[in-house]
Amino acid sequence: MCKGLSAIPSSCLEKAKGMRVKLSHLAEKQEWVYKHRANEEKLPQDLESLLNSKLGVQAFRWFLRSEFSEENLEFWLACEQYKSSSGPKLAGKAQSIYNQFINPDAPREVNLDSETREGLTGLMQEPTADTFDEAQHRIFSLMAKDSFPRFQRSLRVP
Template identity: 65%
Template sequence: MCKGLSSLPSSCLEKAKGVRMKFGHLAEKQERFHKQKAHEEKILRDLETLLSSKVGLEAFRWFLRSEFSEENLEFWLACEDYRSTAESQLGAKAHGIYSQFINSQAPQEVNLDSETREAVTNMLRDPRADAFNNAQQQIYTLMSKDSFPRFLRSSYYQEAVKAL
């Protein structure tokens, strides 16, 4: 039958308390390390946050380049830039984005459904600041569901995490 801790010599109890304290400090240190690491990784695990991070954006760009799909990111960035364009410049910029990314002969053609492609084509007559919103959202969704999960498993991601 067990007599409990009172039956142990006091020297053993003191040693046990010391060991317990050391393990407690080690556990706290380890928890802080894991929280910091998780925070750093979360920065790059969230596509929206990644796109606003210089290190993350460059790592993702290199990854997409290695997969021959960099045009998606370039189109997304061009749309972001377009949204903040002065109204007097919208027409020229819209035509530039169209010829670079949307036209069937575009050098960096992005994969859009025919309805969105047609809507963007029609918008060229009277471009507005939100003209590319649907197309940009389609490409963002494509990146977030297709390229981005592969990026998270890539060496490009590992290097970006180390750089933070």
């Protein structure tokens, strides 16, 4: 007789949920790879080209999500959007980015060295359009050296 889900240990249910998430990300990635090849698009050769492509950003996001490391891309994109901001909303947007990605208790904290983090903390008193430039550059470099090469390797389907 079936006892239902309540008979299954919660640790098994958590593992099953994790596997479901990973499989859905894998399916999304495979869908993108096949679309990419079907359209005979050239694989992105550098991160800058990828980030200038809506489809490229979407595929990179799917890949990073599957590795549970999407925060660097999200921070970079938030900085790009922030640069185009102006006026009285600038300080609020800067604080939002800081709280979400920079603050040591941030829910999506990015990996920045202490010097960059401290410098940025000092700039938060009077933020300008280029407040996050150095931090954004460091995160771009990190993605270019680390996650982007793994992303490129993941696209190679035997």
